[in-house]
Structures are given as C-alpha cells and as structure tokens.
Amino acid sequence: MIETLNFLIFDNLIYILAIVLGVILTVAYLTYFERKVIAFMHVRMGPNRVGPWGLLQPFADVVKLLTKEIIFPKNANKFLFLIAPIITLATAFAAWAVVPFADGMVLADINAGLVYILAMTSLGVYGVIIAGWASNSKYALLGALRSAAQIVSYEIAMGFALVGVLVAAGTLNLSDIVRAQEGGIVHWYMWPLLPLFVIYYISGVAETNRAPFDVAEGESEIVAGFHVEYSGAAFALFFLGEYANMIIISALTAIMFLGGWYSPVSGDSWIAQPSIFWFLAKTSIFLYAFFWLRATLPRFRYDQIMRLGWKVFIPITIAWIMVVAVLKVYNIGPWWN
Amino acid sequence: MIISPELFQQIIFYTFATFTVGSAMAVVSVKNTIFSALFLVLCFFNTAVLWLLIEAEFLAITLVLVYVGAVMVLFLFVVMMLDVKQAKASQLKQSYTKAALLIAAAMLVELMVLFAYKLSGQLPTNELVRQEQGYSNVTELGMELFTKYVYPFEIAAVILLVAIVAAIMLTMRKREGNKQMDASKQININPAERLRVVSMKAEKAEGRSQGEES
Numbered sequence: 001m002i003e004t005l006n007f008l009i010f011d012n013l014i015y016i017l018a019i020v021l022g023v024i025l026t027v028a029y030l031t032y033f034e035r036k037v038i039a040f041m042h043v044r045m046g047p048n049r050v051g052p053w054g055l056l057q058p059f060a061d062v063v064k065l066l067t068k069e070i071i072f073p074k075n076a077n078k079f080l081f082l083i084a085p086i087i088t089l090a091t092a093f094a095a096w097a098v099v100p101f102a103d104g105m106v107l108a109d110i111n112a113g114l115v116y117i118l119a120m121t122s123l124g125v126y127g128v129i130i131a132g133w134a135s136n137s138k139y140a141l142l143g144a145l146r147s148a149a150q151i152v153s154y155e156i157a158m159g160f161a162l163v164g165v166l167v168a169a170g171t172l173n174l175s176d177i178v179r180a181q182e183g184g185i186v187h188w189y190m191w192p193l194l195p196l197f198v199i200y201y202i203s204g205v206a207e208t209n210r211a212p213f214d215v216a217e218g219e220s221e222i223v224a225g226f227h228v229e230y231s232g233a234a235f236a237l238f239f240l241g242e243y244a245n246m247i248i249i250s251a252l253t254a255i256m257f258l259g260g261w262y263s264p265v266s267g268d269s270w271i272a273q274p275s276i277f278w279f280l281a282k283t284s285i286f287l288y289a290f291f292w293l294r295a296t297l298p299r300f301r302y303d304q305i306m307r308l309g310w311k312v313f314i315p316i317t318i319a320w321i322m323v324v325a326v327l328k329v330y331n332i333g334p335w336w337n
Numbered sequence: 338m339i340i341s342p343e344l345f346q347q348i349i350f351y352t353f354a355t356f357t358v359g360s361a362m363a364v365v366s367v368k369n370t371i372f373s374a375l376f377l378v379l380c381f382f383n384t385a386v387l388w389l390l391i392e393a394e395f396l397a398i399t400l401v402l403v404y405v406g407a408v409m410v411l412f413l414f415v416v417m418m419l420d421v422k423q424a425k426a427s428q429l430k431q432s433y434t435k436a437a438l439l440i441a442a443a444m445l446v447e448l449m450v451l452f453a454y455k456l457s458g459q460l461p462t463n464e465l466v467r468q469e470q471g472y473s474n475v476t477e478l479g480m481e482l483f484t485k486y487v488y489p490f491e492i493a494a495v496i497l498l499v500a501i502v503a504a505i506m507l508t509m510r511k512r513e514g515n516k517q518m519d520a521s522k523q524i525n526i527n528p529a530e531r532l533r534v535v536s537m538k539a540e541k542a543e544g545r546s547q548g549e550e551s
Contacts, residue, residue: 080371111473112395119398122406126378129410133371133417141417152410172475307520 015107019096027243028058034291041295065239068232073136076229080134085230085237088127092244095120099251100175102261102276113174114162117252118155121207124245125151128216128226131238135229143225146302147209147216153309154206160317161200164193164324165256178260180337184272185264190257192327192335195320197257199313201286204249206305208242210290212297213305250286251279258282350390357383370416374409381405395475 032047032054039046047054072078098113100106110116125148132144168189169177181187190197206213217225227238254260261279263272300308327333360380364373381404388397482490 080375110394111475112398115395115398115402119402119406122402122410125406125410126413129413129417130375145414148410148414152407155406173473303518304520 012107016097019107020093023093023096023244023247024240026247027240028062030243030247030287031061031239032058033287034294037288037291038295041292062236065236066233070232070234071229073229076136077134080130081229082234084127084131084134085234085241086127087130088124088241089237089244091120091123091127092241092248094123095248096244098174099248100178100255100260101279103175103179103274105276106175109173109175112172114166114172114177117174117248118159118162121158121245121248122151122155124241127238127241131230132226135226137229139222139224139228140226142222143216143218143228146218146222147226150209150213150216150305150309151207153306154203154313157199157309157313157317158203158207160314160321161193161196161203162256164196164317164321165189167321167324167328168193174255178255178262181259182262182337184262184266185259187335187337188257188259188262188264189335192324192333193257193320195316196324197253199317200257201249201253201289203309203313204253205290205293206309208245208249210242210246211294212300214299215302215305218299246287246290247283250283250290253286254279254282346390350387353383353386353390357387370419371413374413374416377412378405378409381409393474395478 035057036046036054047057050056050060072081095117097108098106098110098116100109128147128151129144132140132142132147135141165177166172169180171177171180181189209216215221217227222228227235230238259278260282261276262274263278265272328336357380360376360383363376364380367373367376381400385397385400388394388400
C-alpha cells in the first residue's frame with residue numbers, strides 16, 4: 001500500500017512535470033510558428049533576427065515579458081488581479097491530465113474523462129471574468145463580459161458535439177473513445193460525425209477567443225479587452241493559458257474525431273503502426289488551421305457570433321445526435337467497429 | 338514514507354472538509370458580494386473533492402461542470418453588473434440576526450430529526466463499500482437512470498425544458514425603435530439596389546482646393 005502511495009505521489013509528479021514542460025515548450029514554439037505562418041501568408045519574412053531563422057525569438061520574448069514591471073491599476077483589487085491569470089493557466093493545464101498521447105500514455109485514465117475536460121475548459125472563464133472585474137477599467141470589464149458570454153454560448157454547442165461522440169463511442173473515457181476508432185481512416189468519427197466535427201472545432205476556436213471570434217479583445221473597440229491592464233509576467237500567463245487552450249482544443253479534436261494515435265492506413269506495414277507521432281501530427285493540423293483562420297478571416301460582428309452559436313450550431317448538433325443514434329443502433333455505414 | 342494510505346485519506350478528508358465549512362461560512366460573512374460568490378465557488382470545489390473521496394467521481398465532476406462552470410458564472414455576472422455597495426455593519430439590523438438564528442435552528446432540528454429517525458435504517462453504519470479497480474460508476478449511473486428511474490428522469494428533463502422556455506419568454510419584450518438585425522435580409526441584399534457605379538473621366542479641380550488654402 002505504501003508503495004502505491006509513493007507511486008501516486010512521485011511518479012505522477014514526474015509525469016505532470018513532463019506534460020507541463022512539454023506544453024510550455026510547445027506554446028513557445030507555437031508563437032514562433034504562428035508568426036511565421038501568418039508572415040508567409042502576408043508575403044513577409046516573420047521573425048528572423050534572434051538565432052538561426054529566428055528560432056530563439058520565443059525565448060527573447062519570454063525574457064522580455066518576465067523582466068517587465070507588473071503595473072497595478074488604481075483601486076484594483078490586488079489579490080483578484082493576481083489570481084486571475086493563475087486561474088486561466090491552471091485550468092488550461094489541468095485539462096491535460098486526461099489527454100491520452102498514445103495507447104496507455106495518459107496521466108489519469110479516468111472513466112469520466114470527457115466530462116472532466118468539459119468541466120476544466122468551462123472553468124477558464126473565471127480567469128477572464130475576474131481579470132475584467134479586478135482591473136477596475138471599463139474596457140477590461142466590457143471585454144470580460146463579451147468573452148464570458150461567448151464562452152458560455154459556445155460551450156453548449158461544444159457539449160452537444162461531445163454528446164454525439166459519446167453516443168458513437170459509448171464511453172466517456174478518452175482512451176476508449178480512441179480505441180473505438182481503430183482500423184484506418186474509414187473508422188474515424190470524422191465521417192459519421194462530420195457536422196459535429198466541424199462544429200466542435202469552430203466552437204473551440206470561439207471558446208479560446210481566437211480570430212475570427214476575438215471580439216473579446218477587439219482592439220478597435222475596446223483596446224485589448226479583459227487583459228488590457230496586465231503587463232509583464234501576469235500578461236505572459238494569460239498568453240500561455242490562451243495558447244495551451246488552443247493546443248488542447250486541437251488535441252481533443254484529433255482524439256475524438258481523427259482517431260488519436262492510430263494511423264490512417266490499416267495493415268501491418270511500418271506506416272500503419274499506431275504511435276504518438278500520429279497524434280502529434282493530427283494535432284498540428286488543427287493548430288495550423290487556427291493560424292490559417294486568423295490570417296484569412298476578418299473579425300465577426302458580435303451579433304453574428306451569437307447568432308452562429310445559438311441559432312445555427314445548437315440546432316444542427318441536436319439534429320445530428322438523433323442521426324448518429326439511428327446510425328449507431330442500426331449499424332449503418334462502414335465506420336463502426 | 339511513514340503515513341499509511343488510510344491516514345493519508347483521513348488527512349485529505351479533514352483538510353477539504355475544513356475548507357468546505359470555512360468557505361461556506363465566508364460566503365455569508367464577507368462584506369464584498371464578489372468575494373461571497375467566489376467563496377461559494379471554492380465551497381463547491383471542496384465538496385467535489387469530498388465526493389471524489391467516496392468514489393463518486395462522475396457526480397463530483399458534474400458538480401464542478403454544472404454549478405461552478407455554468408451556474409456560478411451567471412451569478413458572478415449578475416453580481417458584477419449590479420454594483421452592490423459594500424454592506425456596512427450599521428446596516429445590519431439586530432432583528433435580522435435573530436430571525437436568521439431562528440431559521441438556522443429550525444433547519445438544524447429538522448436535519449437532526451431526519452437523520453435520527455427517517456434515514457437511520459438507510460445510512461451505511463460502517464465503512465463505505467469500495468469497488469474494485471475498473472468499476473465504472475458512469476455506466477452504473479446511466480443504467481440506473483435509464484431503467485429504474487426513467488420516468489422521474491424524463492419528467493425532470495421536461496420540467497427543466499419548460500423552465501428554460503418560460504425564462505426566455507419572460508425576458509423577451511418588444512420595444513419601439515428596436516433595430517434588430519435580420520441575418521437573412523442582410524444576406525439577400527441586392528448590391529445593385531444600394532450602390533450605383535458610374536464611370537466618369539478624372540476631373541481636375543477648379544478654383545481653390547484644400548491644398549491651396551493652407
């Protein structure tokens with residue numbers, strides 16, 4: 001029993017450290033990747049001064065942010081002002097606990113994994129609301145209200161899309177959801193759940209407040225939204241949280257709709273072997289799509305965002321859950337294992 | 338390591354139980370309403386941890402998802418928008434305290450009666466039944482809800498749906514001069530009706546233009 005306890009504490013600490021460091025490093029190079037991708041789409045060079053091809057740029061940025069002064073606005077609530085970025089970051093990292101990177105390569109293989117993910121992503125809104133309120137600034141409060149309303153609205157569409165996955169896989173355990181998609185690209189849930197797949201990803205973009213859904217930080221209207229009063233390390237935490245959320249949305253889309261760690265081809269050849277690289281490759285596709293969307297689409301108007309979430313996505317998801325249930329019960333189609 | 342798993346569990350239980358009770362008391366005793374709402378969030382969190390300890394992981398996560406992730410966000414929204422002034426000690430009347438104590442005492446007695454007489458047969462007397470590894474209480478809960486308790490479950494769902502529709506109906510109002518946008522109208526606009534493109538030769542300004550003035 002005591003060995004179990006030791007295992008629980010020390011081994012898990014090492015796993016947690018590995019995941020957190022991995023996510024932080026990925027975030028660092030994601031910012032570099034984002035600037036390069038958008039630069040090429042704008043026919044520019046992007047960062048190319050610090051290190052070879054600008055590869056050390058993320059570290060230069062981190063050092064710059066950490067050495068800057070943290071300014072507290074007048075009459076701001078200091079405790080809440082400081083705790084808000086921590087909440088954003090902590091919830092973004094906590095969701096990684098149940099993400100299966102490869103078969104058996106998961107920190108906590110819990111049965112209610114899907115609900116846990118939903119719970120953790122819905123907690124991120126607290127960081128935004130508290131930051132907006134504690135800043136004692138009207139722009140920050142307006143940005144926080146916009147962001148919170150947007151996150152709450154899109155969470156419903158997102159939840160319904162996950163219900164579709166749940167119906168298809170018959171389990172809430174993320175590893176089992178991936179295992180249910182074994183056997184090549186035909187068995188991936190992106191085919192029977194195509195509308196839910198698209199809606200989940202778009203809702204994910206909206207939920208992370210990324211372009212084209214970034215009215216929460218609409219520079220032309222409310223300066224920079226909820227984090228306008230933040231500087232230095234506190235701002236860096238918000239930044240880290242936002243990018244960690246983007247990675248988790250991409251990873252979850254890969255897990256639930258693109259068969260996680262499985263190869264698109266079936267068989268015994270080396271390319272058909274399931275491995276973490278498939279998972280990482282699929283995640284990267286969706287990360288790239290984030291930047292692609294940002295460089296392509298202009299910002300939506302606020303009422304357009306709300307209309308899309310409530311009047312388009314939610315009805316489609318509800319209808320498609322019925323369709324999936326019929327497909328599953330009568331075993332229609334080549335995709336069910 | 339000297340502490341045994343049982344002791345470890347006890348320590349966790351009492352730590353989080355203390356936090357639960359403490360934050361629940363803070364909800365009603367702090368002056369700032371925002372902190373009140375945030376302490377309620379903390380209270381829900383600690384309750385969820387206590388539920389995890391009795392292996393009710395689905396319920397614990399659902400508590401966080403529904404109450405912390407949805408209900409309390411809306412609470413916080415309202416509290417922030419209301420801009421409530423911080424209550425001063427002089428505003429709290431003595432009569433309120435007496436009434437509150439009376440209600441609290443009545444509730445305590447009711448609870449004690451309930452536990453002592455009504456539920457004494459149902460409460461587990463000794464240790465909690467621990468399930469073996471791999472037992473999924475999500476599956477178990479689903480089976481129970483959709484077989485044994487299917488009618489109460491469906492009726493509760495319909496009541497919630499009615500409540501949602503009622504809430505939307507109550508807040509919906511027609512106003513004069515409301516410039517609500519109609520997306521289908523916006524999309525089906527014919528540009529030719531709005532904009533006339535004329536081809537004309539470039540004109541040279543005659544007389545004084547702005548540039549010459551300055």
